[in-house]
Amino acid sequence: MTITRPRSRRQTRRIDGLHKPAGTFHARVEKVGPEHFGIVSVDCAKARCKWMLADFFGNVIIPPVEVDNNRRALNAAIEQLRHAIQDQQLHDVIVAIERTGRYHRIMQRACQAAGLDTRIVHPFATKQFRLPQNPGVKTDDTDLAAIHLAAVNGFALIEAALDDTWQTLRLLERHRRDLVRKSTRLRCQAREHLESAFPGYAACFADLWLRELAWPLIRDFASATELLNAGLAGLGQHLQRAGVRFQRRTLQTILAWAEQAAPPDVAAAQHRRIALDLYADFLRKHQEIRAIERDLARCLAATPYVLLLSFPGINVVSASEFAGEMGPPTHYANPRAITGRAGLRPSRYQSDRIDRPNGPLVRCCNHSLRAAILGIADNLITCNHHFNILAERWRAAGKDPRHTRVKVGSRFCRIAFHMVVGGQVFRHPAIQGRHYILDKLTAFHREHDTAAPALLADLQAAIAHLPKKEYHAEAAPLAEELQRIQDGRRRGPQLLANILPIVLAKLGVVPLQSKASGETDPR
Numbered sequence: 013m014t015i016t017r018p019r020s021r022r023q024t025r026r027i028d029g030l031h032k033p034a035g036t037f038h039a040r041v042e043k044v045g046p047e048h049f050g051i052v053s054v055d056c057a058k059a060r061c062k063w064m065l066a067d068f069f070g071n072v073i074i075p076p077v078e079v080d081n082n083r084r085a086l087n088a089a090i091e092q093l094r095h096a097i098q099d100q101q102l103h104d105v106i107v108a109i110e111r112t113g114r115y116h117r118i119m120q121r122a123c124q125a126a127g128l129d130t131r132i133v134h135p136f137a138t139k140q141f142r143l144p145q146n147p148g149v150k151t152d153d154t155d156l157a158a159i160h161l162a163a164v165n166g167f168a169l170i171e172a173a174l175d176d177t178w179q180t181l182r183l184l185e186r187h188r189r190d191l192v193r194k195s196t197r198l199r200c201q202a203r204e205h206l207e208s209a210f211p212g213y214a215a216c217f218a219d220l221w222l223r224e225l226a227w228p229l230i231r232d233f234a235s236a237t238e239l240l241n242a243g244l245a246g247l248g249q250h251l252q253r254a255g256v257r258f259q260r261r262t263l264q265t266i267l268a269w270a271e272q273a274a275p276p277d278v279a280a281a282q283h284r285r286i287a288l289d290l291y292a293d294f295l296r297k298h299q300e301i302r303a304i305e306r307d308l309a310r311c312l313a314a315t316p317y318v319l320l321l322s323f324p325g326i327n328v329v330s331a332s333e334f335a336g337e338m339g340p341p342t343h344y345a346n347p348r349a350i351t352g353r354a355g356l357r358p359s360r361y362q363s364d365r366i367d368r369p370n371g372p373l374v375r376c377c378n379h380s381l382r383a384a385i386l387g388i389a390d391n392l393i394t395c396n397h398h399f400n401i402l403a404e405r406w407r408a409a410g411k412d413p414r415h416t417r418v419k420v421g422s423r424f425c426r427i428a429f430h431m432v433v434g435g436q437v438f439r440h441p442a443i444q445g446r447h448y449i450l451d452k453l454t455a456f457h458r459e460h461d462t463a464a465p466a467l468l469a470d471l472q473a474a475i476a477h478l479p480k481k482e483y484h485a486e487a488a489p490l491a492e493e494l495q496r497i498q499d500g501r502r503r504g505p506q507l508l509a510n511i512l513p514i515v516l517a518k519l520g521v522v523p524l525q526s527k528a529s530g531e532t533d534p535r
Contacts, residue, residue, distance in 0.1 A: 325396035
């Protein structure tokens with residue numbers, strides 16, 4: 013019998029303070045006194061920065077000073093600041109640096125190395141505090157005053173530090189995303205020029221870009237007429253000499269197109285040349301993407317986010333993007349901290365009796381993290397049966413597709429938080445079964461032609477994050493794969509035959525040895 017519990021009414025949260033929780037330091041001000049608490053405001057640029065020291069009340073101690081972005085000038089500025097702190101008897105000091113691309117990192121590292129409490133002020137906060145006092149005036153000095161006001165009001169925030177592992181993962185996944193966008197742009201441009209030189213040729217192939225047959229014919233035959241004159245036998249012999257695999261029916265499709273092909277555009281030879289150059293650039297980008305994806309798998313295996321591979325519908329790339337934008341899971345107190353940072357909540361407008369609580373998604377957020385979560389939501393709706401059924405149900409109810417993506421993304425964040433922080437594999441009452449992490453990693457590396465030592469290192473790194481009670485379950489598909497290899501049912505190079513016994517031994521499972529041919533059963 014199901015026991016129903018009364019739902020507790022959600023209480024409105026009382027406003028206890030008017031400051032950002034991560035930026036408040038007023039308890040420290042009360043302890044030492046406002047006149048003995050210093051705030052260093054820093055406005056950064058590419059070649060130099062400008063800084064100012066004032067107490068909590070805004071009384072300027074050191075007026076704005078320019079500092080070049082080099083070691084000698086920065087050391088001199090830190091020494092000047094130390095003397096001022098001692099002379100003015102400042103018992104506590106923070107440094108508030110306005111975030112400016114990456115140029116603020118130089119001053120930030122110098123202040124952190126000096127042992128100063130260094131915080132970051134968003135340019136949006138600086139602008140909002142500058143405009144009321146100095147409308148229409150934007151100078152470095154007015155920015156410094158606005159940075160000071162933003163810090164006093166709690167908008168100088170503590171930035172979570174990332175070590176080399178997390179920073180590498182973030183850089184790689186963002187670089188991959190940039191290469192994918194460039195690759196997509198190259199394909200669009202190449203296809204446009206190809207249609208000008210060979211109208212309708214692309215329709216002969218299901219996949220124009222990764223089919224080995226499509227582009228060699230474009231390179232070696234200048235027009236549809238030349239293809240038609242070569243004939244079926246001539247095209248076959250040409251491709252055989254070039255070492256290109258093909259099927260006879262594909263050549264027949266190409267010749268049927270060539271017989272009916274429309275005339276090309278003016279300057280078709282130049283369109284063909286440009287299309288081939290763009291295709292060569294695309295191939296280079298494709299190889300770079302594959303290499304980066306191998307590195308992403310290596311970085312992912314070294315983090316607890318590798319447990320997300322047990323989630324049906326999530327693979328190495330999507331898990332790596334989510335992990336790179338999230339950073340260490342210890343930075344998040346609960347799942348709402350994830351959705352809050354990603355801005356997966358509606359904006360609200362309320363004034364007097366007007367209240368619009370369900371506006372569009374908030375604009376101030378980490379857009380990269382939001383994109384990673386919503387990308388995973390798309391994958392889950394497509395590849396995960398549970399979320400696919402939910403999406404169909406919400407669509408039938410008339411829900412906006414954007415609402416569905418946000419709902420699925422929010423549910424994923426809740427599940428992912430408990431998996432990564434709790435060190436658990438995927439468990440969901442509505443979904444039967446889960447994917448196997450080591451099996452999915454092995455398949456990914458097999459598709460990317462990863463070297464055997466790198467594959468073994470990734471598998472061993474992933475095992476370190478697996479719960480020990482899951483070792484036997486993770487070993488089952490690997491043992492089956494090893495048995496298929498030993499039985500001769502797997503074609504091609506079998507480097508896994510040397511890797512899988514090591515991995516199974518790491519999991520505490522001894523693989524069964526295949527029975528030699530002709531051996532009698534002792535039973």
